[in-house]
Amino acid sequence: NAGVTQTPKFRILKIGQSMTLQCTQDMNHNYMYWYRQDPGMGLKLIYYSVGAGITDKGEVPNGYNVSRSTTEDFPLRLELAAPSQTSVYFCASSPGTSNLYEQYFGPGTRLTVT
Amino acid sequence: KNQVEQSPQSLIILEGKNCTLQCNYTVSPFSNLRWYKQDTGRGPVSLTIMTFSENTKSNGRYTATLDADTKQSSLHITASQLSDSASYICVVPRGTGANNLFFGTGTRLTVIP
Numbered sequence: 001n002a003g004v005t006q007t008p009k010f011r012i013l014k015i016g017q018s019m020t021l022q023c024t025q026d027m028n029h030n031y032m033y034w035y036r037q038d039p040g041m042g043l044k045l046i047y048y049s050v051g052a053g054i055t056d057k058g059e060v061p062n063g064y065n066v067s068r069s070t071t072e073d074f075p076l077r078l079e080l081a082a083p084s085q086t087s088v089y090f091c092a093s094s095p096g097t098s099n100l101y102e103q104y105f106g107p108g109t110r111l112t113v114t
Numbered sequence: 115k116n117q118v119e120q121s122p123q124s125l126i127i128l129e130g131k132n133c134t135l136q137c138n139y140t141v142s143p144f145s146n147l148r149w150y151k152q153d154t155g156r157g158p159v160s161l162t163i164m165t166f167s168e169n170t171k172s173n174g175r176y177t178a179t180l181d182a183d184t185k186q187s188s189l190h191i192t193a194s195q196l197s198d199s200a201s202y203i204c205v206v207p208r209g210t211g212a213n214n215l216f217f218g219t220g221t222r223l224t225v226i227p
Contacts, residue, residue, distance in 0.1 A: 004157070031212060042118065042203070042217030043158075058213060090157050099207035099215065100146060100165075105157025 001026050004106035006091050012112045013081040021076040021109050023091030031094045032074040033058075033103065034066065036087040043090065049074055050097060081113045117141045118206050120218040127225055131194055135221045137187040137204030145210060149178055149189050150203040152220065158203055161189070194225045 007022045025032065030051045035043040045058030049068040063085060065077040074093075078085060088110050092103040121136045139147065146165045150158035162173045164180040164187060171178050175198075177190045191198055201220040208214045 033213070040219055042116070042219050043215075044217075045213060045215070048213045056213070092157070094212055097212050098210060099212045100163070101212060102148075102160040102163070103212065103215075105159070107155070107157055 003027065004091055004093055004104050006089075006106035006109050008109060009107070010110045012114065013078075015081060015083065015113060017081050018077070018079050019081070019111075021078070021089055021091075021111075023074045023076065023106060024072050025074075025091075025093040025104070025106075026072065027093060027095070027104065028071060029093035029095050029104075030071065031097055031101075032068065033092040033094075034064070034074070034076045035090045035092065036060065037090060037108075038087050046076065046089075078111075083113050085111065086113045087111060116218070117208075117216045118204055118218040120202075120204050120221050122221060123219070124222040125224070127194055127223070129194060129196060129225050129227050132190065132192050133194060133223065135189045135191075135202050135223070137189070137218055139185050139187070139204070139206045139216070141206040141208050141216050143209065144182060144185070145207060147180060147187050148205045149176075149187075150205060152201040152203055154200070161202075191223075194223075196225050196227065199223060199225045 033048045034046040047066040091106040094101040148163045149161045152158040175192045203220040204218040
């Protein structure tokens with residue numbers, strides 16, 4: 001099992017450009033999450049999904065969109081990139097919605113917006 | 115104000131030595147606390163989870179303690195190895211769902227030979 005994979009690993013965007021961060025998991029987990037990690041800060045939840053076709057906002061959803069057409073994939077879309085979106089983005093999945101379940105994280109995408 | 119505070123921010127120790135990392139939380143209601151290890155350039159990986167009724171739990175050279183009365187947890191690393199160099203993150207959820215986790219800012223541990 002590859003677990004949670006993310007692409008790309010690194011990306012530099014110009015202000016106003018758009019891009020999609022890809023996330024795929026092969027553990028058949030229903031629950032998936034997108035976080036951002038800023039220097040010196042704890043991870044913040046952007047969006048999450050409890051199953052194909054169902055998504056919901058987290059703590060910091062502004063400037064992002066998600067979709068969940070399959071169990072495996074949970075892409076994160078950035079529209080009109082801004083310098084404030086410079087961060088490391090982590091995708092995660094878990095087998096259940098209870099916080100007793102471990103979340104499995106991908107390796108992250110480091111995004112710089114200039 | 116962060117609901118999960120970790121100390122120290124960073125720590126450098128010699129290989130073979132022990133160390134203890136601290137986590138204080140104010141999250142309520144409390145159900146559990148998890149410690150993650152995050153290697154540079156990688157995503158966090160769970161080390162251990164402490165539920166309300168547990169005081170101590172070990173995972174190899176890692177031992178976590180929890181005092182739910184004082185809302186404190188510690189992670190003790192014994193006989194440190196170079197591979198222990200990483201950030202250690204304390205995570206406390208609010209309520210029962212997994213979409214409301216409070217992440218600490220982590221302690222950056224560097225183990226030197």
